[in-house]
Amino acid sequence: MSIQSQSPTLEMVAARAGVSRATVSRVVNASPKVTAEVAAIVHSAIAELNYVPNRAARSLASRKTQVIALVVPESTAKVFADPFFASVVQGVALHLAETDYTLNLLIASETKSDKTRRYLLGGNVDGALVVSHHSGDHSYTDLGQKLPIVFGGRPISRDSTLGHYVDVDNVSGARVATEHLIGRGCRSIATIAGPQDMPPGLDRLRGWRDAMASAGLDDSLVEYGDYSPDDGAAAMRRILARGVPIDGLFAFSDQLAAGAYAVIREAGLSIPGDIAVVGYDDDRYAATVSPTLTTVNQAPVEMGAKMAEIIVRLIDGEEVDRATIMPTRLVLRESA
Amino acid sequence: MSIQSQSPTLEMVAARAGVSRATVSRVVNASPKVTAEVAAIVHSAIAELNYVPNRAARSLASRKTQVIALVVPESTAKVFADPFFASVVQGVALHLAETDYTLNLLIASETKSDKTRRYLLGGNVDGALVVSHHSGDHSYTDLGQKLPIVFGGRPISRDSTLGHYVDVDNVSGARVATEHLIGRGCRSIATIAGPQDMPPGLDRLRGWRDAMASAGLDDSLVEYGDYSPDDGAAAMRRILARGVPIDGLFAFSDQLAAGAYAVIREAGLSIPGDIAVVGYDDDRYAATVSPTLTTVNQAPVEMGAKMAEIIVRLIDGEEVDRATIMPTRLVLRESA
DNA sequence: TTGAAAGCGCTAACAT
DNA sequence: ATGTTAGCGCTTTCAA
Numbered sequence: 023m024s025i026q027s028q029s030p031t032l033e034m035v036a037a038r039a040g041v042s043r044a045t046v047s048r049v050v051n052a053s054p055k056v057t058a059e060v061a062a063i064v065h066s067a068i069a070e071l072n073y074v075p076n077r078a079a080r081s082l083a084s085r086k087t088q089v090i091a092l093v094v095p096e097s098t099a100k101v102f103a104d105p106f107f108a109s110v111v112q113g114v115a116l117h118l119a120e121t122d123y124t125l126n127l128l129i130a131s132e133t134k135s136d137k138t139r140r141y142l143l144g145g146n147v148d149g150a151l152v153v154s155h156h157s158g159d160h161s162y163t164d165l166g167q168k169l170p171i172v173f174g175g176r177p178i179s180r181d182s183t184l185g186h187y188v189d190v191d192n193v194s195g196a197r198v199a200t201e202h203l204i205g206r207g208c209r210s211i212a213t214i215a216g217p218q219d220m221p222p223g224l225d226r227l228r229g230w231r232d233a234m235a236s237a238g239l240d241d242s243l244v245e246y247g248d249y250s251p252d253d254g255a256a257a258m259r260r261i262l263a264r265g266v267p268i269d270g271l272f273a274f275s276d277q278l279a280a281g282a283y284a285v286i287r288e289a290g291l292s293i294p295g296d297i298a299v300v301g302y303d304d305d306r307y308a309a310t311v312s313p314t315l316t317t318v319n320q321a322p323v324e325m326g327a328k329m330a331e332i333i334v335r336l337i338d339g340e341e342v343d344r345a346t347i348m349p350t351r352l353v354l355r356e357s358a
Numbered sequence: 359m360s361i362q363s364q365s366p367t368l369e370m371v372a373a374r375a376g377v378s379r380a381t382v383s384r385v386v387n388a389s390p391k392v393t394a395e396v397a398a399i400v401h402s403a404i405a406e407l408n409y410v411p412n413r414a415a416r417s418l419a420s421r422k423t424q425v426i427a428l429v430v431p432e433s434t435a436k437v438f439a440d441p442f443f444a445s446v447v448q449g450v451a452l453h454l455a456e457t458d459y460t461l462n463l464l465i466a467s468e469t470k471s472d473k474t475r476r477y478l479l480g481g482n483v484d485g486a487l488v489v490s491h492h493s494g495d496h497s498y499t500d501l502g503q504k505l506p507i508v509f510g511g512r513p514i515s516r517d518s519t520l521g522h523y524v525d526v527d528n529v530s531g532a533r534v535a536t537e538h539l540i541g542r543g544c545r546s547i548a549t550i551a552g553p554q555d556m557p558p559g560l561d562r563l564r565g566w567r568d569a570m571a572s573a574g575l576d577d578s579l580v581e582y583g584d585y586s587p588d589d590g591a592a593a594m595r596r597i598l599a600r601g602v603p604i605d606g607l608f609a610f611s612d613q614l615a616a617g618a619y620a621v622i623r624e625a626g627l628s629i630p631g632d633i634a635v636v637g638y639d640d641d642r643y644a645a646t647v648s649p650t651l652t653t654v655n656q657a658p659v660e661m662g663a664k665m666a667e668i669i670v671r672l673i674d675g676e677e678v679d680r681a682t683i684m685p686t687r688l689v690l691r692e693s694a
Numbered sequence: 695t696t697g698a699a700a701g702c703g704c705t706a707a708c709a710t
Numbered sequence: 711a712t713g714t715t716a717g718c719g720c721t722t723t724c725a726a
Contacts, residue, residue, distance in 0.1 A: 040695065041696080041697085042698075045695090045696060045697075048696085048721095050720095072476065073717085074480025076482070077720070078417035078719080079412045080719075080721075082418050082704085083719075083720040083722080084720075085720085092463070105441075115464075119464070125462065127451050127463045128455075128460075140408065143365075143366045146412075146413050276718055278644075281646075310613070366705060381713075383705060386704095396712085412704070415702070415705085699724090699725100700721105700723085702722105703721105704717105704718085705718085706717095707715090707716085708715085
């Protein structure tokens with residue numbers, strides 16, 4: 023039978039400090055127009071009572087929620103299984119932990135997408151972050167006009183001036199990876215590309231083509247897959263079946279590369295001796311496979327943090343560039 | 359210069375429907391004591407105005423927040439890089455999406471842990487979910503008395519009656535894995551165990567010992583590692599260095615198994631021909647390595663969903679068992 | 695610089 | 711079954 027002590031209110035703090043509630047509110051909100059002495063008294067009262075402002079009340083009165091939604095389309099809910107997105111989420115959460123904002127994780131079911139839309143527009147959040155694999159399905163693009171919103175990944179949209187986004191520099195990532203292959207002497211370089219209906223696939227292919235063209239090399243050795251190891255293996259078989267000997271391979275993901283590894287080994291070829299391989303993602307197994315995989319690191323945590331930083335600035339009414347492109351980094355290991 | 363239309367309020371709905379605010383509130387909250395006709399009128403008014411209740415106001419008045427915090431200790435923030443925890447988070451989010459609760463993702467920095475504690479106790483959430491690798495550092499165990507709280511993983515605590523938790527059946531998972539090895543004829547089975555300062559490591563070792571003892575086999579072939587591939591490789595080397603020929607290996611994680619794979623191959627031994635291998639986790643690469651890995655699946659998504667289900671019931675004042683143990687499942691592949 | 699007072703949008707007695 | 715009336719705990723003019 024314990025007495026559950028009620029959370030202290032601003033009013034109790036005011037009483038203890040011998041000031042008005044307005045003053046306590048000012049102190050809590052770090053208003054400049056409060057005497058240092060008064061502020062000190064209030065602060066100790068707050069500490070003694072262990073006072074914590076009630077978010078609901080604050081939000082109701084100020085018409086600000088201090089919450090930022092992180093919207094994850096359900097189809098992308100595997101997002102969590104994807105180390106890249108998982109890290110983006112981590113970056114977002116870490117950055118927001120440093121601010122006064124709270125992170126609202128929202129799984130947006132495709133079927134009840136307007137439940138989500140209404141929640142977002144219903145004044146329940148100050149801003150939203152949208153991460154999605156299906157950059158094509160940006161059902162939320164239009165919300166950008168009603169609510170501060172930043173996308174993870176470049177949105178595919180006719181009206182590309184709509185909305186802010188943070189993306190990774192896929193073109194340069196792929197170009198640098200390919201140039202590395204060229205630099206180490208490869209002349210017949212194939213690529214296992216990703217689907218061409220989404221920006222990453224398009225951009226990486228462009229980066230590869232750019233590098234190949236600059237070096238005056240043939241860029242016809244392209245096969246496609248859907249980022250899985252199985253697809254990587256299948257694509258690699260098709261490449262070998264072409265009968266054109268290759269000495270380099272650029273795969274659009276480490277998983278694709280993992281699939282290719284198996285096929286290359288089956289064919290009795292060595293890595294990097296016969297075929298040098300570069301992957302993309304720098305996922306947790308890239309350093310584990312044998313030989314360890316040279317790959318492109320996309321700094322997903324930093325990307326998430328950047329998204330968080332931008333949404334906060336947008337909420338604060340600052341002007342922010344529509345596009346923010348994060349650099350990538352080639353991680354050299356044994357495979358190339 | 360567009361007029362930003364204000365979100366409609368309950369009052370506006372009441373006016374449009376020609377009823378009192380109280381009635382609208384009742385309809386919104388599905389109170390049984392409202393005539394069907396009135397309810398219908400109110401519902402259409404709601405639809406026409408596209409009304410969405412204001413959470414802050416509702417929460418302030420009802421003294422319920424409808425938010426559940428998911429606390430991730432910062433040291434465990436790599437949680438997101440860990441497919442197991444990532445899936446738990448996914449399960450939580452998916453389940454909560456079906457309820458009226460909102461998920462608050464909270465990274466708890468170790469340094470300012472009382473900032474987190476105060477936030478949780480400050481009446482900002484109705485309940486909390488805590489996931490952590492370091493089951494030892496349950497700084498939040500005591501909060502269980504003030505706030506409904508559910509832990510992911512068995513908490514290490516003197517007072518084990520403190521707090522509810524959902525755990526995976528590590529003992530049985532390990533036992534079944536080992537029994538499988540025994541069942542296929544292995545008689546000299548080694549294990550690469552995890553650290554013995556956390557429940558999973560302890561429990562899995564117990565499961566392994568149980569199975570070995572039941573079969574009357576020697577259980578001295580134990581080496582330890584910290585769940586990484588490198589540690590797995592090192593442990594495997596130590597095992598082989600003992601000079602005792604083995605025909606089976608149970609690794610406490612798929613990553614540990616991955617490391618062991620490389621060493622086994624180096625030693626010129628075949629899998630499963632010479633040594634049958636069973637891993638633990640069923641992570642995304644278990645089906646990719648060659649030969650594909652027989653392993654223990656822990657149904658993390660279901661675990662997350664269970665945690666969410668339990669916290670909701672706890673908030674609703676229901677009695678719930680302190681411990682909920684989720685079953686595991688042996689996934690048979692090529693390695694054993 | 696500080697205080698008084700009026701709400702923010704909703705729920706929950708209480709009355710009818 | 712429905713309406714009336716107080717607040718919930720805070721911010722924010724407006725005065726002092």
